Amino acid sequence: MENWGLSEWLHWQEALNPKEIDLDLQRIQIVASRLEILPPENLTFLIGGTNGKGTTLALIEDMLIQKGLRVGSYTSPHLINYNERICVNKKPISDSRMIESFRLVESVREDVLLTYFEFGTLAAFITLNDLNCDAWLIEVGLGGRLDATNIISPSISIITNIALDHQEWLGTSLEEIAKEKAGIIAVKTPCIFGDSFLPESIEQTALEKESDLHVLGRDYDLRYLKQRTRGDQDHTVWNGQDSVINAIRIPSHWAEGEYSDLAIALMAIEIVDAQLLPTTKELNQLLKNFSVPGRFQIIEKKQTWILDVAHNPHAARNLNWRLHSLDFQENNINLLKNGRSKFTVLLSMMQDKDVIGFVKEIDQPFVTDWIVCEMDTPRSYSAEVLQKKLIDYGIANVTAEPELLAAFSNIKNSTKKNDRILVTGSFEIVGPA
Helix, strand or coil: CCCCCCCHHHHHHHHHHHCCCCCCCCHHHHHHHHCCCCCCCCCCCEEEEECCCHHHHHHHHHHHHHCCCCCEEEECCCCCCHHHHHEECCEEEHHHHHHHHHHHHHHHHHHCCCHHHHHHHHHHHHHHHHCCCCCEECCCCCCCCCCHHHHCCEEECCCCCCCCCHHHCCCCCCCHHHHHHHCCCCCCEEEEEECCCCCHHHHHHHHHHHCCCCEEEEEEEEEECCCCCCCCHHHEHHHHHHCCCEEECCCCCCCCHHHHHHHHHHHHHHHHHHHHHHHHHHHHHHHHHCCCCCCEEECCCCEEEEEEEECHHHHHHHHHHHHHHHHHHHHHHHHHHCCCEEEEEEEEEECCCCHHHHHCCEEEEEEEEEEECCCCCCCCCCHHHHHHHHHHHHCCEECCCCCHHHHHHHHHHHCCCCEEEEEECCCEHHCCC
16 A cells, blocks of 8 residues: 555455445544544535525635635536545646545545445545635535435535435435435524425435525525616625625526525625625626536537536536527627537437436437447446437437447547537546547
């Protein structure tokens, strides 16, 4: 171990516990008790929910950095490099810093069989602790109640929304899933819910834990207001608990999900410290430059590539809206030459995902061809199985490419200049793109 590089450490962690996912806090709590993990008392954000966690976290991150704070973040999974999971002011930590934290976890682990995610979570907390971050932004991995991130005491808990995903672990109904995600609500600690549909289990958990619950549409909102008179302009307004931000310029390609994410982020900032809320000018400058890798990320090359990690029907619905929005973006008018508004879609998904539910949400007239492939993980659907599912659903133009890299190569060679290619279905397919 003394001379191991980062890849060797990660390989070893994957085999340490025979179960890839083992939802139980006992193991990580035992090891955590042997470490000094002290999150910031007033600026520790624990962010859960089905979709929008990454975007919500990134918005809070940008707002706090804009105010001069040193912000540490822990997210998962990564797109390309493991180091992306742990950042300070958006900069991934170095391999050497990562290895130093791994060594410290191992030095106190003894015979506890941590999972890959538990080991990494402890290393992340140690790193953020040692690097003296003013604020911690922690993204929940899976569920909430038994997720490894739930060992810390947050200043505020955030649940972005509830949708069907990971049913084999969290339950088959929205209420069952909500109950698991409500597990991150802490005693006498504020909580934000980012949807107007409030599951009973979240409301009940907040009551039991005496948590001040703030619900989108009830306690705060973000509204687009049409002009009322000739001299007025359309504008967006955020209404918080005691604060209002007017004249917000929302990016033209945003959908309902991003509106909610922004409303949540602003509410979280107001609750922990209203002095850290951005002014209208600061917020508009932030939004003008805002992007999150793999979330409707547009890359202009010979073709136009759109990368999105959506992997469940709820996220696909939001993605579909954003595809529609491309036709109205002046800054992307070059995408619409010759009236072109269609895509080649490169799709791959994990075996626990609702493929047809996902595909149903993408308007078929948008798509000229579907290309399905297998990702480099045993959890991936094979290209042949995906192809059969889409054909059985009634989609005719479906090509199976067993190897991911071959699929990318063939798309590049078979599409023309300025064609649009959507890569979606999983983090594992977007990363290599």
